[in-house]
Amino acid sequence: MIESVLVANRGEIALRVIWACRDLGIRPVAVYSEADRDSLHVSFADEAVCIGPGPVGESYLNMASVIAAAEAMKVDAIHPGYGLLSENAHFAEVCEACGLIFIGPSPEHIRRMGDKAEAKKLMVGCGLPMLPGSPGPITDLDEAEAIAQSIGYPVLLKAAAGGGGRGMRVVLRPDELSKAFHTASREADAAFGNGEMYMEKYLARPRHIEVQLMGDRHGNLIHLGERECSVQRKYQKILEESPTVALTPEQREAIWADAVKGAAELDYYSAGTMEFLVDGDGNHYFMEMNTRIQVEHPITEEITLVDLVKEQILVAGGAPLSYSQEDVTFRGHAIECRINAEDPETLAPAPGQITAFNVPKGPGVRVDTAAHEEYFVSPFYDSMIAKVIVHGRDRDEALARMRRSLDLMVIEGIRTNIPLLRKVLEHPGFVAGDYDTHLMDEILPNIGMRG
Ligand code: MV4
Numbered sequence: 383m384i385e386s387v388l389v390a391n392r393g394e395i396a397l398r399v400i401w402a403c404r405d406l407g408i409r410p411v412a413v414y415s416e417a418d419r420d421s422l423h424v425s426f427a428d429e430a431v432c433i434g435p436g437p438v439g440e441s442y443l444n445m446a447s448v449i450a451a452a453e454a455m456k457v458d459a460i461h462p463g464y465g466l467l468s469e470n471a472h473f474a475e476v477c478e479a480c481g482l483i484f485i486g487p488s489p490e491h492i493r494r495m496g497d498k499a500e501a502k503k504l505m506v507g508c509g510l511p512m513l514p515g516s517p518g519p520i521t522d523l524d525e526a527e528a529i530a531q532s533i534g535y536p537v538l539l540k541a542a543a544g545g546g547g548r549g550m551r552v553v554l555r556p557d558e559l560s561k562a563f564h565t566a567s568r569e570a571d572a573a574f575g576n577g578e579m580y581m582e583k584y585l586a587r588p589r590h591i592e593v594q595l596m597g598d599r600h601g602n603l604i605h606l607g608e609r610e611c612s613v614q615r616k617y618q619k620i621l622e623e624s625p626t627v628a629l630t631p632e633q634r635e636a637i638w639a640d641a642v643k644g645a646a647e648l649d650y651y652s653a654g655t656m657e658f659l660v661d662g663d664g665n666h667y668f669m670e671m672n673t674r675i676q677v678e679h680p681i682t683e684e685i686t687l688v689d690l691v692k693e694q695i696l697v698a699g700g701a702p703l704s705y706s707q708e709d710v711t712f713r714g715h716a717i718e719c720r721i722n723a724e725d726p727e728t729l730a731p732a733p734g735q736i737t738a739f740n741v742p743k744g745p746g747v748r749v750d751t752a753a754h755e756e757y758f759v760s761p762f763y764d765s766m767i768a769k770v771i772v773h774g775r776d777r778d779e780a781l782a783r784m785r786r787s788l789d790l791m792v793i794e795g796i797r798t799n800i801p802l803l804r805k806v807l808e809h810p811g812f813v814a815g816d817y818d819t820h821l822m823d824e825i826l827p828n829i830g831m832r833g
Pocket of ligand 1: 513584589611617669
């Protein structure tokens with residue numbers, strides 16, 4: 383039984399974890415950087431510990447400071463949220479070594495899925511559909527040429543340590559391969575300290591659809607449906623919806639079943655997400671697995687009524703899942719828009735002082751945010767300042783509620799991506815549900831979306 387949790391994160395997800403602790407009667411303890419002294423996650427926790435200066439490397443990513451705070455406050459467990467230390471296998475190991483429960487999967491799960499080439503190898507082994515490509519990491523240019531030749535151009539080079547589109551290169555023709563392989567590998571080495579690359583057949587206009595999973599430490603594992611995440615720019619999701627309109631009932635059952643099959647092969651527990659690419663015919667291909675709670679988890683919560691963060695904490699304490707697969711039902715349609723502090727022209731982060739802040743309210747509207755009318759958006763951290771989540775009986779009702787919500791959202795003093803989100807909600811292809819990962823190229827034709 384977990385009685386106290388150190389919330390090793392900031393912003394809206396730190397608040398989200400605190401709310402789950404409150405619902406469970408658990409004592410939440412916050413950590414904060416000097417830049418976050420006046421943050422809501424500090425005021426809403428029972429206690430809070432300053433763990434260092436503003437830059438994440440000196441505070442939220444400083445394992446020694448986080449562990450020291452956990453020990454000083456005598457908590458039972460640590461919730462890492464998303465980003466920061468959430469997918470750091472070494473951190474999960476250190477927690478265990480210190481007798482602290484890491485609220486997430488095992489260090490081994492994190493490590494094996496963190497290496498994207500290794501993850502594909504494991505998942506192909508248990509029969510998940512895969513795009514043609516290298517069976518594992520590519521060792522040299524000769525091998526790269528041979529594989530590209532056999533699967534046919536265009537191909538995509540991806541960094542084994544990457545994920546989320548970093549370290550990717552599209553290769554259209556054989557004469558481009560050598561340069562692409564070397565520069566991508568060098569970039570990956572510089573960015574992740576690992577230059578390993580793998581190769582896939584390049585799918586021209588895929589959708590990105592992911593499946594939410596939740597498992598316990600007793601061998602129970604369920605899915606909570608899929609999320610359509612194709613609205614992205616620069617590999618950052620900006621709008622997600624569930625369910626997707628892209629799959630037939632049979633295709634939907636198939637992607638759910640494959641996600642569960644893959645995670646079962648790993649004896650996975652806690653929250654996790656299997657990401658798939660989906661082609662125009664509705665065929666899905668395993669892409670990667672995320673071993674954390676995701677930013678977009680609320681849309682799943684809205685359509686299933688399952689509190690994913692609460693469930694994560696319960697299973698970390700050793701409880702069996704509160705739900706069997708049959709208990710999980712899906713109702714209506716949910717959409718999330720991520721509100722970012724950014725320049726609407728250049729899309730560059732635009733931190734600064736908020737002078738007015740009003741969140742939408744009313745039926746079917748949820749706003750997850752740590753911002754408020756006096757909030758300062760710090761340049762040290764991610765530019766996402768709020769998530770507007772709407773729920774309706776069907777997609778049309780959810781769309782109407784999202785348009786109303788964005789109209790009612792007032793943020794003054796800084797620039798945001800709200801105008802861009804409005805454009806997405808008006809785009810005929812989006813409204814029809816007929817869109818893929820290149821939708822944003824049409825809406826923002828001047829800005830490159832492909833790596
Ligand atoms: C692909 C692909 C086409 N073919 N892989 C981009 C993010 C990273 N997680 C994987 N990504 C892609 N992988 C193959 N074999 C196209 C993309 C892609 C993309 C994927 C999801 C959402 C938006 C995207 C935008 C451009 C490219």
